[in-house]
Amino acid sequence: MVAALALTTPAAAQDVAIVNAKLVIGDGSAPVEGGSVVIRGGKVVAAGAGVAVPAGIERVDAQGRYVTPGIVAAFSRVGLVEVDAVTGTNDRGAARSRFSAGLDIAPALNPMGSPVAVNRASGVTRAIVAPSASSNLFAGQGAVVDLADDMDMVTRPRALQFVAFGEDGSAKAGGSRAATFLLFREQLLAARSYARNPATLAEWGNDAMIQRADAEALVRVIDGKTPLFVRVDRAADILNVIKLKGEFPALKLVLVGVTEGWLVAREVAAAKVPVLVSPLSDLPDSFERLGATQSNAGRLKAAGVDISVGVFDDDDAHKMGYATQYAGNLVGLAKLPGASGLSWDQAFASISSAPARAVGMEGSIGSLRPGRVGDVVIWDDDPLELGSRPTAVWIDGKAQSLTTRQDRLRDRYATPGEGALPKAYDR
Amino acid sequence: MIRGVKGGLLAAVSLAFAGCAATGSDAKSAGDEPTAPAAKPVKFDKDPYPSTYKPYPGRPTAVRGVTIFDGEGGRIDNGTVLLAGGKVEAVGGADTPVPEGADIVDGTGKYVTPGVIDIHSHLGDYPSPSVDAHSDGNEATSPTTPEVWSEHSVWPQDPGFSRALANGGVTSLQILPGSANLMGGRSITLKNVPSRTVQGMKFPGAPYGLKMACGENPKRVYGAKGRMPSTRMGNFAVNRATWQKAAAYKKKMDDGKVVDRDLAMETLAGVLAGEILVHNHCYRADEMALVIDMSKEFGYKVSTFHHAVEAYKIADILAKENICSAMWADWWGFKMEAYDSVNENIPLVYKAGACTIVHSDDANQIQRLNQEAAKALKAGRRMGMQISDEQAWTWLSWNPAKALGIGEKTGSLKPGKMADVVLWNGNPFSAYTRPEKVWIDGALMFDAMDPKRRPVSDFELGHPGEGDVK
Numbered sequence: 001m002v003a004a005l006a007l008t009t010p011a012a013a014q015d016v017a018i019v020n021a022k023l024v025i026g027d028g029s030a031p032v033e034g035g036s037v038v039i040r041g042g043k044v045v046a047a048g049a050g051v052a053v054p055a056g057i058e059r060v061d062a063q064g065r066y067v068t069p070g071i072v073a074a075f076s077r078v079g080l081v082e083v084d085a086v087t088g089t090n091d092r093g094a095a096r097s098r099f100s101a102g103l104d105i106a107p108a109l110n111p112m113g114s115p116v117a118v119n120r121a122s123g124v125t126r127a128i129v130a131p132s133a134s135s136n137l138f139a140g141q142g143a144v145v146d147l148a149d150d151m152d153m154v155t156r157p158r159a160l161q162f163v164a165f166g167e168d169g170s171a172k173a174g175g176s177r178a179a180t181f182l183l184f185r186e187q188l189l190a191a192r193s194y195a196r197n198p199a200t201l202a203e204w205g206n207d208a209m210i211q212r213a214d215a216e217a218l219v220r221v222i223d224g225k226t227p228l229f230v231r232v233d234r235a236a237d238i239l240n241v242i243k244l245k246g247e248f249p250a251l252k253l254v255l256v257g258v259t260e261g262w263l264v265a266r267e268v269a270a271a272k273v274p275v276l277v278s279p280l281s282d283l284p285d286s287f288e289r290l291g292a293t294q295s296n297a298g299r300l301k302a303a304g305v306d307i308s309v310g311v312f313d314d315d316d317a318h319k320m321g322y323a324t325q326y327a328g329n330l331v332g333l334a335k336l337p338g339a340s341g342l343s344w345d346q347a348f349a350s351i352s353s354a355p356a357r358a359v360g361m362e363g364s365i366g367s368l369r370p371g372r373v374g375d376v377v378i379w380d381d382d383p384l385e386l387g388s389r390p391t392a393v394w395i396d397g398k399a400q401s402l403t404t405r406q407d408r409l410r411d412r413y414a415t416p417g418e419g420a421l422p423k424a425y426d427r
Numbered sequence: 428m429i430r431g432v433k434g435g436l437l438a439a440v441s442l443a444f445a446g447c448a449a450t451g452s453d454a455k456s457a458g459d460e461p462t463a464p465a466a467k468p469v470k471f472d473k474d475p476y477p478s479t480y481k482p483y484p485g486r487p488t489a490v491r492g493v494t495i496f497d498g499e500g501g502r503i504d505n506g507t508v509l510l511a512g513g514k515v516e517a518v519g520g521a522d523t524p525v526p527e528g529a530d531i532v533d534g535t536g537k538y539v540t541p542g543v544i545d546i547h548s549h550l551g552d553y554p555s556p557s558v559d560a561h562s563d564g565n566e567a568t569s570p571t572t573p574e575v576w577s578e579h580s581v582w583p584q585d586p587g588f589s590r591a592l593a594n595g596g597v598t599s600l601q602i603l604p605g606s607a608n609l610m611g612g613r614s615i616t617l618k619n620v621p622s623r624t625v626q627g628m629k630f631p632g633a634p635y636g637l638k639m640a641c642g643e644n645p646k647r648v649y650g651a652k653g654r655m656p657s658t659r660m661g662n663f664a665v666n667r668a669t670w671q672k673a674a675a676y677k678k679k680m681d682d683g684k685v686v687d688r689d690l691a692m693e694t695l696a697g698v699l700a701g702e703i704l705v706h707n708h709c710y711r712a713d714e715m716a717l718v719i720d721m722s723k724e725f726g727y728k729v730s731t732f733h734h735a736v737e738a739y740k741i742a743d744i745l746a747k748e749n750i751c752s753a754m755w756a757d758w759w760g761f762k763m764e765a766y767d768s769v770n771e772n773i774p775l776v777y778k779a780g781a782c783t784i785v786h787s788d789d790a791n792q793i794q795r796l797n798q799e800a801a802k803a804l805k806a807g808r809r810m811g812m813q814i815s816d817e818q819a820w821t822w823l824s825w826n827p828a829k830a831l832g833i834g835e836k837t838g839s840l841k842p843g844k845m846a847d848v849v850l851w852n853g854n855p856f857s858a859y860t861r862p863e864k865v866w867i868d869g870a871l872m873f874d875a876m877d878p879k880r881r882p883v884s885d886f887e888l889g890h891p892g893e894g895d896v897k
Contacts, residue, residue: 085643085762115760235891263891282594282897283555283790284586284890290556291891294594314791318760325798328858335852336861336875339896380809386798386858387805406759410769410810416743416779 013042013397017053018060018376021067024383026352026367030345037067039374042397047368060392062378068348070125070375070393071383072366073320074276074310074355075229075256078119078127079109079145079153081317089113092317093134101187101221102213103140104158105131111153115318117404120147122321123383123390125375126155126365128355130229133164137172137183141217141226144359146375148395159359160254161221165232165241166288181240188248191218224250227360229276234288235260242271254358256312258300260291265303274306274358278313279326297330297350298340308355309347323351328384347384373397470680471688473697476578478629480618482845482868487511489525490850493534498541498824498839502817508539510846513869518840532864538855541824541839542598542619542847542865545591545793546706546753546831547733547786551602551617551625552577554585555790556886565605566612570649570656571669573637574690575612577602581625587790589882590897592619593873594794596849596862599630601831603638603733606708607648609656609666611638613694614706616831618847620867621882634832636730637698639666641709641718642764659714663721670725673699704730704832706753710764712740719748731830733786736765739772742779751782751830755792756799756806773800773822774807774814784830785822796823801856816856845869 016039023035025047037047038054046052053059082089091108109129110116119127130142139162145153164172165180173179187210193200194215201212210218220226228251232241238261245251255261255275261268268275279297284290300307309330311322327347334341342350356366365373374397381388393400412426419426488510495506497518507523509516517523525531552564563580566572581602591597597619604611614636617628642659650657656665673695679686680696697703705722709715709732722729728750732738735752736759738745745752754776759768769775777783785800787793804819828838837845846869853860865873874880883894 081760083760083763083766118759260891280791280795282590282794284887285555285557285790287556287558293892293895293897295896315758315761319757325802325858329795332857332859332861335859336896338878384858386801386856387803389805389809406769409767410739410771410775413739413775414810416739416741
C-alpha cells in the first residue's frame with residue numbers, strides 16, 4: 001500500500017463520458033441538471049445537456065451529483081512547502097539569494113509532497129503558485145501547476161512575476177512606500193536598459209541595480225509577456241499601482257489581496273485589472289487593511305471587477321480546499337442586509353474560470369468548455385458546502401488517486417488501542 | 428459589591444485561621460518557623476481584579492417555530508425558546524406557553540443554539556491591528572511565567588471581539604497566554620460583550636486557567652536564546668522542577684506556615700489545589716501521555732489538551748482520563764507536530780467517548796467555529812460514524828463550558844442558565860448560514876437586521892468601514 005502511494009505510475013488519459021450530472025461549467029452559468037461531459041485525449045470535447053456520448057467510450061454515471069471543473073487555486077504555495085517550520089522542506093522564499101525576479105520556482109516544486117495529494121483530494125486540480133517575496137520586492141517567477149499523481153507538475157512555467165507593495169514591499173525596499181515605488185521603477189528601467197544594450201550591465205559593474213537573470217525576467221514583465229501579480233491592500237496603494245500602467249503600458253497587472261479594494265472599486269474596474277481576493281479577511285489586522293470587510297469581493301464584483309477567490313493570508317500551501325468554503329460563505333453573505341456577496345454561479349466561477357483568466361489561461365483551464373483540459377470532479381454534495389468532498393477526480397483526463405497520507409493515518413487509528421501487534425504493523 | 432471592597436486590599440486574611448491554629452500546636456512546624464506570634468499565615472486575595480460584568484437589559488423574548496439544538500445533544504423541531512430575566516426560562520415544543528408581552532421572534536426555517544464558546548483565543552492579547560505595540564500574548568522572557576495573567580494584557584477595544592460575536596455567535600471565550608513558555612500564565616474567561624475595562628467582560632465566577640505548552644514552541648524559543656529548555660526532555664525537566672517547587676510552596680501554606688508571597692507559586696498552588704484549571708497546548712499523542720504521567724506525579728489534573736492534533740491516536744486514553752481535547756478541523760503541516768493531522772480527528776475523539784471541543788486559536792476562525800465543526804462532522808459521517816447535528820453542537824458550547832468550569836451557568840439551553848443564545852438564519856452547519864441574532868444573558872447584543880445592534884470599537888471609529896457589516 002505504501003508502495004502503491006509512492007510508486008503509482010500515471011494512468012493513461014482515458015476517453016470518458018460522465019453522464020447524469022448536475023453539471024457546472026465553471027464560467028458563471030447555472031448548473032445543468034442531467035448534463036454530461038465528454039473527455040477525449042485529455043481534453044473536454046463537449047459538456048452540457050443533451051450532449052451525445054460517443055459509442056464505445058467509458059461512461060461514468062454521476063447519479064445526479066455535482067460535476068464541475070477542478071478548482072483552480074488562485075494564489076498558493078502548493079508544491080513549494082511540505083512543513084512550513086522545517087526549513088529544508090520550505091522553498092517558498094529565498095531570503096539569502098542574490099537573485100530576485102529571476103528566480104523560477106519550477107525546479108522547487110515537489111509533486112510527491114503530501115500537500116499535493118491532500119489538496120487534490122479536496123478538489124483542487126490546478127494552482128497558481130507564486131514564491132514569497134523575501135530579500136527584494138520581486139519574489140520571482142511563479143508557475144501554473146497541476147496536482148496530478150505524477151512527476152510533472154508544471155502546466156506553465158514562469159507564468160507570473162510576483163511583487164510585494166504596501167507594508168511588506170516597503171520593508172523590503174528600505175522602509176517606505178516612496179522607496180518601494182522608486183526601487184520598482186529603477187529595477188524595471190535597468191532591465192529595459194539591459195535589454196536594449198546588454199553591455200550596460202558590465203558597465204554598471206558592482207553598482208548594478210540588478211542581476212542579469214533578474215533583468216531578463218523583468219523585461220518579460222515590461223513587455224507584458226509575464227503577468228505581474230502585485231500584492232497590495234491599501235486603497236491609496238491600489239490606485240498608485242494601477243497608475244504604473246501609465247509608465248509601463250504593456251504591464252499585465254493582476255492585483256492580489258486588495259483588502260481595501262471596495263473603497264476604489266470603480267477605479268479598479270475602469271483599469272480592467274483582475275483581482276484575487278481572500279474574501280473572509282474582515283479584521284483591521286494592519287493599518288493598510290483598516291477597511292477590511294467580507295463584502296469586499298461582492299462589492300468589487302458589483303462594480304464590474306473580475307474577481308477570483310483565494311486563500312492567501314491563510315495556509316496557502318496546505319489548505320487550498322478552503323477556496324470552496326470561502327466561496328460558499330460569499331453566497332451566504334448575499335442574503336444579509338447591508339452585505340454584498342455572490343450568486344452561487346458567480347462564486348463557483350471565482351474559483352475556477354476567473355483565476356484561469358487572471359493568469360491568461362482561460363482558454364485551457366478552469367472550465368468545462370470544449371478545448372479545455374480534462375480536469376473534472378464529481379462531488380458527494382454541493383461543492384461550496386462545508387465538508388463536501390470529491391468522489392472522483394480526473395486531471396488531463398486521467399483518473400486520480402484520492403488517497404492521502406492522512407487517510408492512512410485515519411484508518412490505522414480508526415479503533416483506538418493496540419491490537420495483537422502494535423499499530424506499526426497495521427497497514 | 429463585596430468583591431469590589433476586597434479588591435482594594437493587597438492581601439486578605441481569610442480562611443487560613445483554622446489552618447493557623449492547627450499548625451500552632453504542631454511542634455515540628457513551630458521548630459521550623461519559630462517566634463513571630465503576630466505573623467499569622469495569610470491567604471492572599473484570590474480575586475484582586477474582580478469581575479464588574481453585569482448583564483445588559485433584555486426583554487422577555489420567545490423564539491418560535493425554530494429548530495433547537497440544546498447544546499447537550501438534544502434537538503427540538505418546531506420548538507420554542509423563552510428568554511426572561513437574563514435566563515433561559517423555557518425550552519420546548521410548539522405548545523410552550525409564551526407570556527403576555529414577550530417579544531415574539533418567528534424562527535421558521537431558522538435554528539437556535541447556545542452561544543458558541545471558544546476555549547482558545549488570544550483576542551485582546553494579540554488584537555487587531557497586529558502591530559508590535561499590541562503584541563502582548565507571550566511573556567517570552569522565561570520558560571515558566573505562571574505569575575503573568577492574560578487579563579492584564581487584554582485590550583478590550585480589539586475589533587476581533589465584535590467579529591466573533593457577529594459572524595461566529597461567540598458569547599464566551601477564554602483568553603490564554605501564548606505558547607512560547609512551558610507555563611505561560613493565567614488565562615481568563617470573558618463574556619463577549621464590549622466594555623471599557625477587561626473587568627467589565629470577566630465571566631463572573633469562572634475559575635482561572637493555567638496555560639501550559641508542550642513540544643516545539645518552548646524548546647525553540649528558549650533553545651534560540653541558548654538556554655534551557657532546548658529539547659523535549661528539557662521541557663519536562665523544567666516543568667518538573669517547577670512543579671516540585673510549587674508542591675513544596677503549597678505544603679508550606681497548607682501546613683499554616685508563613686510564606687513570602689510568590690505570584691508564580693500562588694498560581695501553581697492553585698492548580699495543585701484544583702482551583703485553577705490546566706489548559707495544555709500539546710499536539711502529539713506521545714507527549715500528551717507523558718503530560719498525563721507528570722500530572723499524576725505532582726497531583727494535578729489536565730482539564731484540556733489544546734491543539735490536540737494527534738488526540739485520535741490516544742482517544743481511548745483521553746476518554747479514560749476524562750481529559751478534553753480542543754481541536755481544529757483541518758489545520759496541518761505548519762510544523763512537525765502538526766504533520767499527522769487527520770480530518771476525522773474530532774469525530775474519532777468523540778466516538779471514543781472523550782470530551783470533544785472545537786477551538787480556534789485564531790481571530791479569523793473564531794468567526795466560523797460552527798463551520799469548522801461542520802467539516803469535522805461531515806468527515807466523520809463519511810467514515811461511517813453516525814453523529815447527529817445536535818450531538819456535534821456539544822463540541823461548540825457544552826463541552827467547552829464544562830472544560831472551563833462554567834458548565835453550571837452556560838453552554839446549553841436549560842432553564843435557569845444564562846440566556847447566551849444564537850438565532851441562525853439557517854442550519855448552522857451550512858456555509859450559507861450566518862448568525863441573525865445573538866443574546867448574552869438575555870440581552871440582544873447583535874442583530875444582523877439592525878445596524879444599531881452592531882458594536883463598533885473605539886479603534887474603528889473614524890476609520891474606513893466604521894460600522895460596516897464586516
